[in-house]
Amino acid sequence: xxxxxxxxxxxxxxxxxxxxxxxxxxxxxxxxxxxxxxxxxxxxxxxxxxxxxxxxxxxxxxxxxxxxxxxxxxxxxxxxxxxxxxxxxxxxxxxxxxxxxxxxxxxxxxxxxxxxxxxxxxxxxxxxxxxxxxxxxxxxxxxxxxxxxxxxxxxxxxxxxxxxxxxxxxxxxxxxxxxxxxxxxxxxxxxxxxxxxxxxxxxxxxxxxxxxxxx
Amino acid sequence: xxxxxxxxxxxxxxxxxxxxxxxxxxxxxxxxxxxxxxxxxxxxxxxxxxxxxxxxxxxxxxxxxxxxxxxxxxxxxxxxxxxxxxxxxxxxxxxxxxxxxxxxxxxxxxxxxxxxxxxxxxxxxxxxxxxxxxxxxxxxxxxxxxxxxxxxxxxxxxxxxxxxxxxxxxxxxxxxxxxxxxxxxxxxxxxxxxxxxxxxxxxxxxxxxxxxxxx
Numbered sequence: 443x444x445x446x447x448x449x450x451x452x453x454x455x456x457x458x459x460x461x462x463x464x465x466x467x468x469x470x471x472x473x474x475x476x477x478x479x480x481x482x483x484x485x486x487x488x489x490x491x492x493x494x495x496x497x498x499x500x501x502x503x504x505x506x507x508x509x510x511x512x513x514x515x516x517x518x519x520x521x522x523x524x525x526x527x528x529x530x531x532x533x534x535x536x537x538x539x540x541x542x543x544x545x546x547x548x549x550x551x552x553x554x555x556x557x558x559x560x561x562x563x564x565x566x567x568x569x570x571x572x573x574x575x576x577x578x579x580x581x582x583x584x585x586x587x588x589x590x591x592x593x594x595x596x597x598x599x600x601x602x603x604x605x606x607x608x609x610x611x612x613x614x615x616x617x618x619x620x621x622x623x624x625x626x627x628x629x630x631x632x633x634x635x636x637x638x639x640x641x642x643x644x645x646x647x648x649x650x651x652x653x654x655x656x657x
Numbered sequence: 658x659x660x661x662x663x664x665x666x667x668x669x670x671x672x673x674x675x676x677x678x679x680x681x682x683x684x685x686x687x688x689x690x691x692x693x694x695x696x697x698x699x700x701x702x703x704x705x706x707x708x709x710x711x712x713x714x715x716x717x718x719x720x721x722x723x724x725x726x727x728x729x730x731x732x733x734x735x736x737x738x739x740x741x742x743x744x745x746x747x748x749x750x751x752x753x754x755x756x757x758x759x760x761x762x763x764x765x766x767x768x769x770x771x772x773x774x775x776x777x778x779x780x781x782x783x784x785x786x787x788x789x790x791x792x793x794x795x796x797x798x799x800x801x802x803x804x805x806x807x808x809x810x811x812x813x814x815x816x817x818x819x820x821x822x823x824x825x826x827x828x829x830x831x832x833x834x835x836x837x838x839x840x841x842x843x844x845x846x847x848x849x850x851x852x853x854x855x856x857x858x859x860x861x862x863x864x865x866x867x868x869x870x871x872x
Contacts, residue, residue, distance in 0.1 A: 450866075452701045459858035467839065486667045522858050523865045530857070537756035544752060546814075547837050547854045553861075592860050599761075615867060616860040622762050624682065632863035634856035639762045641849035642745070643674035643737050645807050645831040646768075648847035650738045651665075652830060 450498045457495055458522055460485060465515040477508035527552040529589045533605050534597035535560035535568075535575045538620055542594060543571045553592070557584055561601075578605070585612040592616045599623045665713045672710055673737055675700060680730040692723035742767040744804045748820050749812035750775035750783075750790045753835055757809060758786045768807070772799055776816075793820070800827040807831045814838045 464484050468476060482489040496502045499521055502514055519525060530548070532539045535558045542548070543555050560566055561578040568575050576584065584590075593609045595602050595617060602621040609617065616632040619625060625633055679699050683691060697704040711717045714736055717729055734740060745763070747754045750773045757763075758770050775781055776793040783790050791799065799805075808824045810817050810832060817836040824832065831847040834840060840848055 455862055456855075456859055458862060459852070459855040462858060463852060463855070522862045524858065524861060526861075526865075528857065528861050528864075537752050537759060541752035541756055542853065545853060547852075548857065551854050551858065553854065553857050591864060592857060616864045618856050618860060630867060632860050632867065634859055636853070636856055637674070637678060637762075638757065638760060638851070639766050639768065640671075640674040640678070641833050641851055642743070642763065642768050642807060643677060643739065643766065644671055644849055645833060645847050646739060646741075646743050647670055647673060647737045649743075649806060649831045650741075652845060652847065 454495050454498055457485075457487070458518055461495075462515065462518045462522060462524075465511050465518065468511050469515060474511055475508050476511055481509070524552045527554060528591040530555050530592045530594060531557045531559065531584070531590050532594045532596060533559045533578075533581070533609070534595060534601075535565050535570060536596060536598075539594070539596035540570050542596065543573065556588065556590070559584075581605075581608055582612050585609070585614060590614050592618060594618045594620070596620045669710050669713055672700075672702070673733055676710075677730065677733045677737060677739075680726050680733065683726050684730060689726055690723045691726055696724070739767045742769060743806040745770045745807045745809060746772045746774065746799070746805050747809045747811060748774045748793075748796070748824070749810060749816075750780050750785060751811060751813075754809070754811035755785050757811065758788065771803065771805070774799075796820075796823055797827050800824070800829060805829050807833060809833045809835070811835045 461481075464481070478489040478492045482492050485492070493501075499517070502509060502517055530553050532543055532555055535543070539558060539560070543558055548555065555571070555573070558570055558573055558575045559578050559581055560575050566575050566577045590613075593614045593616070595605060597605055599621045602619065602623045603625060606617055606619070606625050606627060610627060610631055615630070617625070617627075617634075619633055619635045620638075622637070627633060676696075679696065693704040693707045697707050700707070708716075714732070717724060717732055745768050747758055747770055750758070754773060754775070758773055763770065770786070770788070773785055773788055773790045774793050774796055775790050781790050781792045805828075808829045808831070810820060812820055814836045817834065817838045818840060821832060821834070821840050821842060825842060825846055830845070832840070832842075832849075834848055834850045835853075837852070842848060
């Protein structure tokens with residue numbers, strides 16, 4: 443059983459979704475067991491790191507032949523609370539907001555996009571993936587009357603701090619921020635920032651490394 | 658000076674863009690020096706990890722009072738080869754492709770989106786951020802006649818393997834894959850996969866952790 447444990451380092455928390463994904467892929471391929479060494483090769487971390495990570499949650503009882511993948515995936519899903527489901531709203535219904543509202547991978551993991559908001563009169567009232575985009579002026583009322591676990595911020599940088607403040611004032615406790623703006627928020631709000639240029643920078647490095655090595 | 662070094666672990670390579678971003682933010686705030694301890698708090702890694710990471714590239718000569726941020730940012734930009742610039746094409750001009758073509762953070766770091774491709778007759782010929790979307794049938798000819806460093810894959814999962822194969826056959830060596838499909842590619846191709854549901858899963862965890870702690 444996964445035990446409730448405190449002080450799990452942020453880096454470990456950020457590895458949990460990656461474990462979950464890799465285990466899901468293995469299951470989809472029909473694999474049922476994996477050793478921490480094999481998992482470590484897939485994940486690009488050391489086997490001892492994996493054991494240390496899992497020890498924060500009780501260890502998941504690896505046996506001689508390795509981990510039972512389905513069991514491990516279930517444990518991690520429980521730790522991530524994926525089975526409870528999450529109600530997600532998208533604030534900013536531009537191209538990125540519309541792309542996320544249509545993203546097929548979210549609902550499969552229990553993240554249901556339930557509403558979209560925008561301030562532009564041309565966008566408000568349009569229908570995206572079965573949802574009518576609402577006006578930003580209705581944000582507080584919507585949150586008051588509906589369950590909102592997570593708000594995704596896909597607004598231009600200039601409007602994001604104000605929108606984040608309104609969401610927090612309305613009681614939203616988790617924000618996924620796609621705008622490249624550092625948000626100034628109370629400590630008890632969970633924020634994840636997505637930086638789309640990071641993987642491009644990594645590719646820039648790898649490309650020149652390959653050229654140097656003559657590949 | 659950053660030295661050319663081999664066998665830099667993948668995790669270190671993936672931290673380089675994060676260092677670059679944090680240093681850019683510090684510079685924008687007018688900060689000029691930082692200790693490895695202060696940088697480690699911002700980054701959420703240990704100070705000794707930072708020193709180990711930097712040692713792969715010659716160490717960047719930290720002095721008693723810490724790192725000179727501008728110097729350090731320049732060294733990392735050089736390692737990431739950001740100053741050479743990167744010519745990027747977007748394959749799949751749906752919502753996500755359009756969002757990326759309009760992303761303000763890319764060009765600032767030297768990633769210039771130079772062309773977009775799609776196979777849908779309704780999308781081909783439309784103009785996105787000053788670029789006319791080209792038909793997929795022109796992909797090979799475009800790559801033959803233009804510099805393409807990186808291709809961004811924003812197609813539906815069903816079409817991504819075929820498109821990736823055509824890109825690689827045409828000589829593209831670096832792919833940024835947004836579709837949730839594992840690509841089967843030669844070893845000498847650099848691929849980065851973006852998983853947009855990872856940060857949602859992290860928020861799901863943090864949300865329940867806060868509830869448990871009564872925040």
